[in-house]
Amino acid sequence: MVRWGLVIDLDKCTACQACVVACRVENNVPIGGEEEVRKERAIFWNQFFSEIHGEYPNVRLHMFPRPCMHCEDPPCVPVCPVDATYKDKDGRVLVRYDKCIGCRYCMVACPYGARYFNWFTPEYGEGHGNHLNPDVVRDGEGWIVGPSPRPRGVVEKCTLCVQRIERAKEEGTPLGSEHEGGVVSACAQTCPAFAISFGDLEDPSSDVYRLSKDKRAFRLLEDLGTRPQVYYLSEG
Amino acid sequence: MKLTRRDAIKLGVAAGAAAYATYRLGGFESLLRPAASGGYSSGALTESRVASVCLQCPAGCGIVVRVVDGRAVKIEGNPTHPINLGRLCPKGQIGLQILYDPDRIKQPYVREELWQAFQEGSLSAYLAAETRDRTPEDLIPVPGATADEQWDNALEVAAAALRLIRESSAPGEGPHQLLFMSGRNRGQMGGFIDRFCAAYGTPNHIGHSSICADGSPMAHWATQGWKAYSGYDWDNTNYLLCFGGAFLEAWRPTTRLLRAHGTMRQGRPVRAKIVQVDVRFSVTAAKADEWIPIKPGTDGALALGIAHVIIQANLYDAAYVQEHTFGFEDWTDPNGAQHVGWKNVVLQDYAPELVSGITGVPVETIERVAREFATTRPAIAAGERGASMQTNGVYNRIAIHALNALVGSFGRVGGPIRQREPPLASVPAATQDENAIAGGAQPAFDFRGTIYYPLAGKVYQGVPDFILGKPDPGGRILVPPYRAKALLCYYTNPLYSTPDNARWEEAIRRIPFVMTFSPFMDETTAHADLILPDSTYLERWHDDVIYPSLGFPVVGLRQPVVDPLYATRNTGDVLIQLAQHLGGTVAQSFPWADFLEFLKARYQGIFASGRGRVGDIPLSGIASFEGFWETFAREGVWSDPPYAFEDWAFTFATPSGRFEFYSQLLHEKLEHLAEEEAKKIQDPPPSSLVDQKLDQILEGLGLTARGDRVFLPHFEPPQYVGEETVFPLHLVTYKLMVHAEGRGANVPLLREVMPSHLRGMTNWDTWAEIHPETARAYGIQDGDLMWIESPVKDDRGSLRRIRVRARLYEGARPDTVAMPFELGHTAYGRWAKGMGQNPNRILANQYDLLGGLAAFSPTRIRVSPAGGG
Numbered sequence A: 001m002v003r004w005g006l007v008i009d010l011d012k013c014t015a016c017q018a019c020v021v022a023c024r025v026e027n028n029v030p031i032g033g034e035e036e037v038r039k040e041r042a043i044f045w046n047q048f049f050s051e052i053h054g055e056y057p058n059v060r061l062h063m064f065p066r067p068c069m070h071c072e073d074p075p076c077v078p079v080c081p082v083d084a085t086y087k088d089k090d091g092r093v094l095v096r097y098d099k100c101i102g103c104r105y106c107m108v109a110c111p112y113g114a115r116y117f118n119w120f121t122p123e124y125g126e127g128h129g130n131h132l133n134p135d136v137v138r139d140g141e142g143w144i145v146g147p148s149p150r151p152r153g154v155v156e157k158c159t160l161c162v163q164r165i166e167r168a169k170e171e172g173t174p175l176g177s178e179h180e181g182g183v184v185s186a187c188a189q190t191c192p193a194f195a196i197s198f199g200d201l202e203d204p205s206s207d208v209y210r211l212s213k214d215k216r217a218f219r220l221l222e223d224l225g226t227r228p229q230v231y232y233l234s235e236g
Numbered sequence B: 001m002k003l004t005r006r007d008a009i010k011l012g013v014a015a016g017a018a019a020y021a022t023y024r025l026g027g028f029e030s031l032l033r034p035a036a037s038g039g040y041s042s043g044a045l046t047e048s049r050v051a052s053v054c055l056q057c058p059a060g061c062g063i064v065v066r067v068v069d070g071r072a073v074k075i076e077g078n079p080t081h082p083i084n085l086g087r088l089c090p091k092g093q094i095g096l097q098i099l100y101d102p103d104r105i106k107q108p109y110v111r112e113e114l115w116q117a118f119q120e121g122s123l124s125a126y127l128a129a130e131t132r133d134r135t136p137e138d139l140i141p142v143p144g145a146t147a148d149e150q151w152d153n154a155l156e157v158a159a160a161a162l163r164l165i166r167e168s169s170a171p172g173e174g175p176h177q178l179l180f181m182s183g184r185n186r187g188q189m190g191g192f193i194d195r196f197c198a199a200y201g202t203p204n205h206i207g208h209s210s211i212c213a214d215g216s217p218m219a220h221w222a223t224q225g226w227k228a229y230s231g232y233d234w235d236n237t238n239y240l241l242c243f244g245g246a247f248l249e250a251w252r253p254t255t256r257l258l259r260a261h262g263t264m265r266q267g268r269p270v271r272a273k274i275v276q277v278d279v280r281f282s283v284t285a286a287k288a289d290e291w292i293p294i295k296p297g298t299d300g301a302l303a304l305g306i307a308h309v310i311i312q313a314n315l316y317d318a319a320y321v322q323e324h325t326f327g328f329e330d331w332t333d334p335n336g337a338q339h340v341g342w343k344n345v346v347l348q349d350y351a352p353e354l355v356s357g358i359t360g361v362p363v364e365t366i367e368r369v370a371r372e373f374a375t376t377r378p379a380i381a382a383g384e385r386g387a388s389m390q391t392n393g394v395y396n397r398i399a400i401h402a403l404n405a406l407v408g409s410f411g412r413v414g415g416p417i418r419q420r421e422p423p424l425a426s427v428p429a430a431t432q433d434e435n436a437i438a439g440g441a442q443p444a445f446d447f448r449g450t451i452y453y454p455l456a457g458k459v460y461q462g463v464p465d466f467i468l469g470k471p472d473p474g475g476r477i478l479v480p481p482y483r484a485k486a487l488l489c490y491y492t493n494p495l496y497s498t499p500d501n502a503r504w505e506e507a508i509r510r511i512p513f514v515m516t517f518s519p520f521m522d523e524t525t526a527h528a529d530l531i532l533p534d535s536t537y538l539e540r541w542h543d544d545v546i547y548p549s550l551g552f553p554v555v556g557l558r559q560p561v562v563d564p565l566y567a568t569r570n571t572g573d574v575l576i577q578l579a580q581h582l583g584g585t586v587a588q589s590f591p592w593a594d595f596l597e598f599l600k601a602r603y604q605g606i607f608a609s610g611r612g613r614v615g616d617i618p619l620s621g622i623a624s625f626e627g628f629w630e631t632f633a634r635e636g637v638w639s640d641p642p643y644a645f646e647d648w649a650f651t652f653a654t655p656s657g658r659f660e661f662y663s664q665l666l667h668e669k670l671e672h673l674a675e676e677e678a679k680k681i682q683d684p685p686p687s688s689l690v691d692q693k694l695d696q697i698l699e700g701l702g703l704t705a706r707g708d709r710v711f712l713p714h715f716e717p718p719q720y721v722g723e724e725t726v727f728p729l730h731l732v733t734y735k736l737m738v739h740a741e742g743r744g745a746n747v748p749l750l751r752e753v754m755p756s757h758l759r760g761m762t763n764w765d766t767w768a769e770i771h772p773e774t775a776r777a778y779g780i781q782d783g784d785l786m787w788i789e790s791p792v793k794d795d796r797g798s799l800r801r802i803r804v805r806a807r808l809y810e811g812a813r814p815d816t817v818a819m820p821f822e823l824g825h826t827a828y829g830r831w832a833k834g835m836g837q838n839p840n841r842i843l844a845n846q847y848d849l850l851g852g853l854a855a856f857s858p859t860r861i862r863v864s865p866a867g868g869g
């Protein structure tokens, strides 16, 4: 059994947001524009968060990227009335874009705010449509789960770059951060600080397996019992 | 009942059909057909990965571009490129939005009036105009039935204008009247422009580093004898004391520094300590272990206070200081004159109590950090623009740099290192005719290296004042002995990026001929007479020698990953073509068919060295130059690791062969200028006259130090602009990672990225960070619009002000307002134009006169609520 996951080392993280940008390019996430950003409707499968504590000059700022947690017990899945979202056999939580009816129950259910709704037909501008990723991934039943542009009215989210992983499997390329040249998610691929590891949480020889057991490891909102497959390593 | 989207489509319900239409975008028609099975497909007919080099900043990261059916669809890092090891920063990731920007300039453009003048043979009159008003609406595509014809016509117009200027026999006229301003000159491009200027006959290639970070190379020159940025062995240091360098936001080489942050934290025996001295709580400060807030422009004083503690407590590396430095103890020169050593200057002048008063840093902090720094080795003291682009920037940087000598870091593992250059082959110098020789011998337009700006290699930001005959920040009216007749701009946009940039509005009117090579309609290009648009970095051949960092030489090769989308041309090629059109010795100086051929000539040297590796392949195993070039183009990078540490003669290229606390080079330079001045009165001059002239020069530079201290690391008080009583706050500017190089405003995806350190702020607005108490005192709430008013006046004598969104920030000093550079464009495409504010509107044009550099933080301001919301 495979269980894909990420470990994000916040001590190494530089808050550069290369992961955020790489994700959007890889996955054909549309530009929302000024209004959308203001209304907090812009789509970030991997979104950056910050929180400031303290008073001048004793301030601390905590910053972290938040992909989908690919929860082992995902609250977003059982609420879907049409089975458009599901936990796949490799431990990913995916959305079948051509099955989603846009009821947004899952968005309410997700405690991490990791799901986004397409309020508008995505626009890529006159020129920028040229760099769209042509990859298509369908699940076993033929539904689209990977990165083709999503229509208006459906929910989308991080897939752990399902297209990169499925392609590597087909081509027999090694997968995971522990392999030199191993295929990983777009965020892990670009992270200049080598802060993000991608791999199989079930594989004792993987980076993510080892790091997820590090004494600095923690998960977001652990007490909710969602059991995220994304781990963080604390600063310091 | 369960309703699926497929049902919805069958029923014609919802926006199903419209939604599905979007699947057609980018050729996804196949998706409309129901699929029989699952799995991955790309529907691609052809797919390749092409190695090249990023150009979103000067780091020179290796990239690999995924190209599908002729479209570039993803940029990733090149794993074998040592600067980025397969990784990229956010700017590198988004290069495709530069390539596919619909607002690119797609062919050459000319001002209609210029085209007419060219056709009617009245170019001389056009070039004789005293002033010229221009708007982008005057620009027309250069006529021509084909792209080649358009380019031929454009080049002929350019050559005709430049020929007239070059060959004018009127007194004071000639090729020196051409100013060639340039910015991101990577690899051989800077030298190529130098070559063009030499062949044409102008001393006026004016690069933009005097508004960038020139303070650092000057500090390295004064103390180590070489004028370049320094590398640092970050991976092996255990303590980083960083003054005003935005390590994680704007310092270069970006991706390398981001990786270094990781390697300083984890996967090593000791977690390095990072202390950030900064005027604001930046992302860099937040990710450091400690933030030391400091009053703008006083970084040098803090460094000297730290030195005081280290020396006083005898914590310095005495053996290193003895063996590798000059001027630490009191000394006697060969003429028998006594000189005070730096040690005694520091002990006398920079007691922590005094330094605390200047910097606002508590005495305990100075003492503690000094002890930590001196006892946690190897340690690095580094500094960048926050410390160096100040009125006292060069001395600040010298003082910071000197801390490395105290703890024995230079040239050693875990310390500052000097970058080695790649072994490129030289090519014969440009051929010069009489015109070129006469023009090249004229004094430079920007007064570089004179008594006014002794250390400057260029004074980019001064150009409008020199054109208009307006006083410089030293109150001196400097008028070159000739008029600027032509301005060429390559990868630089002075009308936007110069402090007090409104000075350019009139200055550019006074230049009869303006030509740019920009692929985008930036502010300067909008004022051009002729545009010869470059191809973007993903469409052209261009090498890149890495920004000083790793120490060992690394070069990369940029190549077209897709065919040029439009009728644009590589500026390297265009300079050759322009030279051909100009003919004579200018043409002779450019004997290459194109820029690629020139690059190959230079890179023969790398092949001949037999050293290093191409990608991962040892060069020694490659038999021919053709084989080398083919491998180089495929792999995208050549490098020659490892770095040899402790090469003292290379590390210290000073007269003494040591780190010079007492800078003999600085002494020599200023003494020489003083002598030249004295000679104007009496030749040979008596030494008292030289001393008197030196004193006058220092006076003119606004320096307070005299005697030996001038040549030693010391503190010069910053010169703020504006009365504290009227303008009670400081304004500082900064850069965001996603736009660090200030060129990202036209990239929608970067605009959409929210700042890492502020919640709920979009990049469509310019914000200013202000301390909550300060804001309250002025009746300003978080998110309110706020006026920032500076002492800079407009033509009508009113104070200049800009309206920005106030962000109450606990990380702001109560006396300092901080705002990012990036927005406030009046041109530059649909995503940039007319949005946000440009701080340069209200920044005073203030310098470090010694270095001729722009100071970005001396402006005082006042704020007030602007109403609205």
Ligand code: SF4
Binding pocket: A008, A012, A013, A014, A015, A016, A017, A018, A019, A020, A065, A190, A191, A192, A193, A194, A195, A196
């Ligand atoms: S790319 Fe890496 S360093 Fe940058 S924000 Fe993402 S996790 Fe942090």
Ligand code: SF4
Binding pocket: A067, A068, A069, A070, A071, A074, A075, A076, A077, A093, A109, A110, A111, A112, A113, A114, A115, A157, A226
């Ligand atoms: S993070 Fe949210 S969207 Fe992702 S699996 Fe968990 S509940 Fe579902």
Ligand code: SF4
Binding pocket: B054, B055, B056, B057, B058, B059, B060, B061, B084, B087, B088, B089, B090, B091, B092, B093, B253, B254, B255, B256
């Ligand atoms: S650091 Fe500079 S060169 Fe490297 S990816 Fe970022 S923008 Fe490109």
